[in-house]
Amino acid sequence: MFGWRARLGVVVPSSNTTVEAEFGRAVPDGVSVHTARMPLESVTVDELDAMADDAVDCAERLAHANVDVVAYACTTGSLLHGPGFDTELETSLSETAGVPAVATALSVKRALSALDAERIAVVTPYTDELNEREESYLRDEGFDVVALHGRGIEANTGIGSLSPEDAYRQVRGAVPDPDAVDAVFVSCTNYRTLPAIDALESDLGVPVVTSNQATLWDALGRVGVPANVPGSVGER
Structure with missing residues (x-):
């Protein structure tokens, strides 16, 4: 079975071309990466705000793949409304997917x-x-x-x-x-x-x-899989 250690669900902006490649190279053996996309072309306050409305729908679709954890992989999208919004976002995604969730800002x-x-x-x-x-x-x-x-x-x-x-x-x-x-x-x-x-x-x-290093480290830590990320945080 693909993803026999963990299936990582990732919510990304539609114009993101980096997360899947960096996560795919960094995840350890037995971890698979599955993504869902939210519409975004320009990194502006208005577009980031509108994009957040699609996050829960993405988490619901990732749940169809029986993922073990969901990561909302967008930094400014998860801090846009200040402290508290990030926690609410993680809670909403977790409740929707029925698994732990992390947001990049946190x-x-x-x-x-x-x-x-x-x-x-x-x-x-x-x-x-x-x-x-x-x-x-x-x-x-x-x-x-x-x-x-x-x-x-x-x-x-x-x-x-x-x-x-x-x-x-x-x-x-x-x-x-x-x-x-x-x-x-x-x-x-x-x-x-x-x-x-x-x-x-x-x-x-x-x-x-x-952002990607911290998100992957945090997400895999939630399911007890050591993250294969570079840098000092990978040793924690």
């Missing part, structure tokens, strides 16, 4: 907390409006955002075209003094980051958390 919070990170640098591909929403969310959750750098990209396919090298160079440019932070968070599930994590941790000397 997965990132859990990963940073597991690393005892308080002072963080945040790197994103987003516009200023979404960066402000993300910074507010993280500060409300108790993190000290000491640096934030975005690329100003709105089209999600444009984000998906970025490479791990782009992520590496953006982080290095945004974090000139690694001693000033406890960790770096690279946001967006459509940003290809997994191949860059180990090199960044080696060069910076601090843990690096990314």
